[in-house]
Amino acid sequence: MPVAAPPTTKVPNFIDGRWVESRASEWLDVTNPATGETIAQTPLSSAAEVASAVDAAAAAYPEWRRTPPEDRIQPLFRLKQLLEDHIDELGRIITRENGKTFAEGKAELRRAIENVEVACGIPMMMQGYNLEDVARGIDEFMIRQPLGVVAAITPFNFPGMIPFWFLPYAVACGNTFILKPSERVPLTMRRAFELLEQTGLPKGVVNLVNGGKDVVNALLDHPKVRAISFVGSTPVARHVYARSGANGKRAQCQGGAKNHVIVLPDADMAMATQIISDSAFGCAGQRCLAVSVAVTVGEAQKTFRDAITEAAANLRVGIGLDDGVQMGPVITPKSKSRVESLIATGAKQGAKVLLDGRSAKIPKYEAGNFVKPTILDNLPATSELADTEIFGPVLSLIHADGMDEALAFLERSPYGNQASLFTSSGAAARRFRYEAPAGNIGINIGVAAPMAYFPFSGWKDSFFGIMHGQGRDAVEFYTEKKVVVERWAKEHSRKF
Ligand code: NAD
Numbered sequence: 001m002p003v004a005a006p007p008t009t010k011v012p013n014f015i016d017g018r019w020v021e022s023r024a025s026e027w028l029d030v031t032n033p034a035t036g037e038t039i040a041q042t043p044l045s046s047a048a049e050v051a052s053a054v055d056a057a058a059a060a061y062p063e064w065r066r067t068p069p070e071d072r073i074q075p076l077f078r079l080k081q082l083l084e085d086h087i088d089e090l091g092r093i094i095t096r097e098n099g100k101t102f103a104e105g106k107a108e109l110r111r112a113i114e115n116v117e118v119a120c121g122i123p124m125m126m127q128g129y130n131l132e133d134v135a136r137g138i139d140e141f142m143i144r145q146p147l148g149v150v151a152a153i154t155p156f157n158f159p160g161m162i163p164f165w166f167l168p169y170a171v172a173c174g175n176t177f178i179l180k181p182s183e184r185v186p187l188t189m190r191r192a193f194e195l196l197e198q199t200g201l202p203k204g205v206v207n208l209v210n211g212g213k214d215v216v217n218a219l220l221d222h223p224k225v226r227a228i229s230f231v232g233s234t235p236v237a238r239h240v241y242a243r244s245g246a247n248g249k250r251a252q253c254q255g256g257a258k259n260h261v262i263v264l265p266d267a268d269m270a271m272a273t274q275i276i277s278d279s280a281f282g283c284a285g286q287r288c289l290a291v292s293v294a295v296t297v298g299e300a301q302k303t304f305r306d307a308i309t310e311a312a313a314n315l316r317v318g319i320g321l322d323d324g325v326q327m328g329p330v331i332t333p334k335s336k337s338r339v340e341s342l343i344a345t346g347a348k349q350g351a352k353v354l355l356d357g358r359s360a361k362i363p364k365y366e367a368g369n370f371v372k373p374t375i376l377d378n379l380p381a382t383s384e385l386a387d388t389e390i391f392g393p394v395l396s397l398i399h400a401d402g403m404d405e406a407l408a409f410l411e412r413s414p415y416g417n418q419a420s421l422f423t424s425s426g427a428a429a430r431r432f433r434y435e436a437p438a439g440n441i442g443i444n445i446g447v448a449a450p451m452a453y454f455p456f457s458g459w460k461d462s463f464f465g466i467m468h469g470q471g472r473d474a475v476e477f478y479t480e481k482k483v484v485v486e487r488w489a490k491e492h493s494r495k496f
Pocket of ligand 1 (some may be wrong): 153154155156158180181182183216217232236254255287288389456
């Protein structure tokens, strides 16, 4: 619930190269999910504050777009080094506000840095193409130009990585940028923007506005914002895509997920167990690429079930800064009770709770939002829960007689973010790669997160748009194509 903020911990906005305190009348508590302690307050900034960020970004744009790409990437090289130098500090901030382990926080920062590195290739990546003599004496060129002011809206689960799926590409392409991070985890980007301040980026090129849905809607409605990048839950992704479209903006909106892994009996069961356990329970299951349903085929039903239950039961759950802790809490008390009630729904809908992580108590951290690893066996494939994103450390097991039936389960899922297969058969792997209805495919991989130079794909209700984040798609998204057809009369050249 919104509360009045004590003055010392208010998270500021960064607009036109300056840190400014929001004039918001409502502030939200930011709490450490492992301790329940209040660590800051996020302002629910207003449409007027969004407008001042847009004005700053619009004012910075003409000079920034004229800055040669080679010069535009120099601050990004400095940013890469600053992120490297501060990776431990940022990792600790992520653990404190999000709850994931320190190792997980640092791992997401590594992916953030990779995106900065890839965007440094813009002088090559942004090139167009041309052809002489499209007709006699006429040449044609395709050149890419930046759009103007662009914005990104990001979720709570990767406070350090997801903003960098967008920011480096947007500014390297010559756009100016506004970020609205999740109001639940504003501190990582607060620190990252202090680092951005040291890179030499001109004022107004990157801006940070904290808040909730009013900030989002103000960005979607502002006529000077040309493009929106969104990552979050499917209902909000749908809203952002529709409203951006109605306002004539281009949008890329990544939504929720319910990821399946198929385990064939010929899989290396020890490897599959380890990797699937990391995927399902890493980041407390709060990853859009977390495996949520394991479909076992044939005798894998028993071998995998026994092995994964043992692996999950042995995971060490606790506060993410403690050595040896493998899994932290979920983000809020509300999220904990939602996950626990979905476990009860699974049992009601016919699953057997093989491992029950409800009512977890971690000594010294009783106020934390902990749910321990949970396994639901034999969840009916047609149950509502089989299609519901849980976003917590819960793995459901479903059995199939063969690949046809297993693939049919994936086909009926409303989501298509990721699908994985564990097997030692090349032919099965090829069939899976060919037929699986998802945008990110893993073969003997638990979290098929594309590297920064590939698009972060996603199909069905997991993505709305055409061009994805990262890599060449990012360049395509953040630039407009201009085609030039040129003729110069011969007589003119003869004069010289
Ligand atoms: P969320 O949808 O609640 O919030 C995402 C962003 O939207 C936040 O910045 C939030 O302030 C804003 N927002 C929330 N409600 C809004 C509304 N009614 N109108 C306008 N804006 C609104 O998501 P979350 O809980 O922060 O993140 C978890 C979700 O994100 C999960 O569903 C997860 O699968 C998804 N996710 C997807 C990907 C992907 O790549 N597909 C990656 C990470 C997370």
